[in-house]
Amino acid sequence: MYFRLNPECYFIKGMKQGAIFDMIDCKIYALSPKETEILTSCEKNKIIDKEDDFLKELRSRTLGTFYQNKQYIQKLRFGSFIEKELNTPPEFYRAFLQINDKCDKNCWFCGYNGLKRSLGCLGCNKWENKDKPLDLKKWKEIIEELYDLGCNEIFFNGGDLSINWDETMEILEYSQGKFINTYITLHQHNLSEKIIKDLKNKTNLIIQTEDYNDIKFDNFLYLYVTKPEFLINKENIKENVMIDFIIEDKIDLDNLAKYKKDFPQFNLQSFLNNIEYHPCLGHTLTICSNGDVLSCPMMRDSNLGNLKNKTLSNIFREKFDEINKIWKLNLDNIEKCTCCEFRYICQDCRALEKKLTGRLDGKLLCNCRKEKGEV
Amino acid sequence: MNNKFKRVCMMEFETTNGNMYMWNDEVGIFVPFSDTMKAVRDEIYGENATSLEKVIKKLDFSDKGEITYCYNWLKKWEKVKNQFHNSQNHPLNSMDIKKFIRREGLKQLTLCITEDCNFRCKFCIYSDDYDYTRVHSGRKMSLSIAKKAIDYYLTLIKNNSKYNPIRKPAIGFYGGEPLLNFNLIKKCVQYVDSNYENKMLYALTTNGSLLDKQKSKWLMENDFIISVSLNGPENEHDRLRVYKDGNGSYRDVMENIGPIMEYGYENIASLPVYDLKTDLFELNNFFNEKNVPYVGMLSEVSRYQGSKYYDQFTEEDRLKFIEHLKNAKKSYWENIENRNSGKSIFDLFFIKPIRRMLFEKNMLYPQNNILPFTSTCVPGNKIFVDVNGTFHICERVSFGHPIGNVDEGLNFAKIVKLIDDYFNHMDKCHECEIQHQCSYCFQHFMTKNGFEYSSKICENREIDMKEAFVSILETAEIFSEYIDDNNYFKQNNINKYWGD
Numbered sequence: 001m002y003f004r005l006n007p008e009c010y011f012i013k014g015m016k017q018g019a020i021f022d023m024i025d026c027k028i029y030a031l032s033p034k035e036t037e038i039l040t041s042c043e044k045n046k047i048i049d050k051e052d053d054f055l056k057e058l059r060s061r062t063l064g065t066f067y068q069n070k071q072y073i074q075k076l077r078f079g080s081f082i083e084k085e086l087n088t089p090p091e092f093y094r095a096f097l098q099i100n101d102k103c104d105k106n107c108w109f110c111g112y113n114g115l116k117r118s119l120g121c122l123g124c125n126k127w128e129n130k131d132k133p134l135d136l137k138k139w140k141e142i143i144e145e146l147y148d149l150g151c152n153e154i155f156f157n158g159g160d161l162s163i164n165w166d167e168t169m170e171i172l173e174y175s176q177g178k179f180i181n182t183y184i185t186l187h188q189h190n191l192s193e194k195i196i197k198d199l200k201n202k203t204n205l206i207i208q209t210e211d212y213n214d215i216k217f218d219n220f221l222y223l224y225v226t227k228p229e230f231l232i233n234k235e236n237i238k239e240n241v242m243i244d245f246i247i248e249d250k251i252d253l254d255n256l257a258k259y260k261k262d263f264p265q266f267n268l269q270s271f272l273n274n275i276e277y278h279p280c281l282g283h284t285l286t287i288c289s290n291g292d293v294l295s296c297p298m299m300r301d302s303n304l305g306n307l308k309n310k311t312l313s314n315i316f317r318e319k320f321d322e323i324n325k326i327w328k329l330n331l332d333n334i335e336k337c338t339c340c341e342f343r344y345i346c347q348d349c350r351a352l353e354k355k356l357t358g359r360l361d362g363k364l365l366c367n368c369r370k371e372k373g374e375v
Numbered sequence: 376m377n378n379k380f381k382r383v384c385m386m387e388f389e390t391t392n393g394n395m396y397m398w399n400d401e402v403g404i405f406v407p408f409s410d411t412m413k414a415v416r417d418e419i420y421g422e423n424a425t426s427l428e429k430v431i432k433k434l435d436f437s438d439k440g441e442i443t444y445c446y447n448w449l450k451k452w453e454k455v456k457n458q459f460h461n462s463q464n465h466p467l468n469s470m471d472i473k474k475f476i477r478r479e480g481l482k483q484l485t486l487c488i489t490e491d492c493n494f495r496c497k498f499c500i501y502s503d504d505y506d507y508t509r510v511h512s513g514r515k516m517s518l519s520i521a522k523k524a525i526d527y528y529l530t531l532i533k534n535n536s537k538y539n540p541i542r543k544p545a546i547g548f549y550g551g552e553p554l555l556n557f558n559l560i561k562k563c564v565q566y567v568d569s570n571y572e573n574k575m576l577y578a579l580t581t582n583g584s585l586l587d588k589q590k591s592k593w594l595m596e597n598d599f600i601i602s603v604s605l606n607g608p609e610n611e612h613d614r615l616r617v618y619k620d621g622n623g624s625y626r627d628v629m630e631n632i633g634p635i636m637e638y639g640y641e642n643i644a645s646l647p648v649y650d651l652k653t654d655l656f657e658l659n660n661f662f663n664e665k666n667v668p669y670v671g672m673l674s675e676v677s678r679y680q681g682s683k684y685y686d687q688f689t690e691e692d693r694l695k696f697i698e699h700l701k702n703a704k705k706s707y708w709e710n711i712e713n714r715n716s717g718k719s720i721f722d723l724f725f726i727k728p729i730r731r732m733l734f735e736k737n738m739l740y741p742q743n744n745i746l747p748f749t750s751t752c753v754p755g756n757k758i759f760v761d762v763n764g765t766f767h768i769c770e771r772v773s774f775g776h777p778i779g780n781v782d783e784g785l786n787f788a789k790i791v792k793l794i795d796d797y798f799n800h801m802d803k804c805h806e807c808e809i810q811h812q813c814s815y816c817f818q819h820f821m822t823k824n825g826f827e828y829s830s831k832i833c834e835n836r837e838i839d840m841k842e843a844f845v846s847i848l849e850t851a852e853i854f855s856e857y858i859d860d861n862n863y864f865k866q867n868n869i870n871k872y873w874g875d
Binding site: 004006007008010012013014015024025040043044045059060062065067068069070071072073074076077078079080087088089090145148149150267268269275276311312313314316317320330332338339 | 392393394402404405406407440444447448451452454455458478479482536537538539540541542543733734735736737738739740848851852853855856858868869871872873
């Protein structure tokens, strides 16, 4: 008798343990080392014991079933595994446009102060920048370029984008109808009724705040900055709130669990994407207010060129190998993650990890010790 | 049976190993199947949709646990539909095509620089055996036409680089025998070097008989990808590839290839074709030799374009070849452990179709957004220029369907009309059970000036494909790990830590 997982179930092994990922119900089943061993044998088409309780359990959960003969199971996927290799355009889907660096506030969590946040890329940060910023005309040209390149998700952030609100609005309006999703990040204190009215039906508003009491609206996204120890009732956080953890310079290695977030939701598309690409860096570029093109908003040293004297197309032509190398830094390339069975559904911030470990492939912010078989 | 049933449950088949599968064309996947699954499916999607309890009661001859599993899985599988992506709506307009071509197209400009050839290959699509293609002539492309074509193509590449900045322009030289117009090749390359900054990819398809040391040296210096129509060992090559006077060409071709191989030039490939008289074992041994260029593409002599080529063969020939192919397959799989990696022509016979069927065909998406049926390219994806400067879809498609010319460029209105016409002739595709596995393209349906209906061309296609499905799945059952290793794209990551 043989047992095989169904076409919709992927079995991914870590160094010691494995997990089953159900691509239809989008559920994860973490397995013990013993269960991993049994399932490995099954997936290699080896003869098994039909009375095994674990396999019966998998069958009762409609994850796999028994067969009389050796069976070939084709796995469910999305698209083709080779089609995109044929001289197709770069798969550039997401851009951060930091349309200014300026802010007259001095928030304690600002990147300017050297503090590190888990979602700093989505929030506002002022940056030291002596270069002349790009003008409105150039931003419009960049938006045209992004549209032509097939980019479909844009995050506008600063700085304080309310400082030169008319220009911000002109850029936002110029982007209308060109992309599938656009977002703008503004600090809670910079919002006004006029701004909220101006943004209505034009873009998605992300409000940065450090005070949970500021979270009043259900129709906006909030980016709530907090230290992990202040977050008591994690379960009660509203659905429209993203938690932006402060990461201290010195991490208590025995207490990493406090940073731990739940695994993000996954689906077939994101799972297959993460087998090849980094879950965050993949398909993404950042354009700074001075025209610098970065691979990540928070990796300020990842400069790929400047748009004052080049186009994005030029940068892709000249630096595509470099860009692709960063995009394809999937978690198989990251220490620790490489031996973890959850590597294709997990989140990862390379900017933070690089700052904390000094290495592009380093990993500190995870309390799993997969290489030792620990969770 | 309602419509849902028809679309969810497609072609069923059984391998000789005793396993049942269902080809689910809506998703594009083979799924394991069983008699119980079939009975449960019939109950669920029959006229009166029913609950698990009722199904169990009705199918009391079967194991309750098995019925429960099948019921739950079929219900679960229905949810796959939520992940579907829709295809482009028809009818199309010129903008849809322009948008597609400026991003995804313009992959290659192929210049047919002469219709003349010093060979008269027995299977040539430009021979009298093919009703819908041109015939040999002494006509050559002029430098002026070549320049116009190059200018048009490279200007398109430049103007559309904002949509695809990493596209590498490629120019192919084709014939007839293109080396009969070698000076034009040289002039074209000089023209590009003097007028454009693009890093070009050059390709040449030649019969190899005129590939002397001087020409070879120049082609290698310019990094040409050289495709030689080398057809196998001497007896096989000379059976099919002969000079105008009927004499074999093997010795001349091999003499010319020798220095290129000795030099260690890697961008040279063989393009053999085979027919019912080909000895596959001899072919395989020949292409395993060190001094022979690797096989870039292996093709069966074309059965399309109004072909009469196969009229010469008897039913006995056909059956004999099928038996021969079976023996070759048996031998290949019996010796798979000792396979000489990357060199066996049998890989192209026996692994490539499996890889194509299991890993390369789209799932959930339609095969192509613009042309949801068959695997055909969108015209303009490549531009084939004949000696007069007229643009055609590709070198394999009849010239009765031009898509522009060097003076006026691509005619998008014509392309739209061509696609719509094609689409309208795909009358069987809507109900076809193997849409996601279709490998047909324009060449299979084109006549001199129009298209055949797919209901005519594909009359027995599903039956043939069912046979192919059985063959591929029963091989995959036995050699599953080897087959999965050929899913080279992502499998290495997925299969980490699978070692014993």
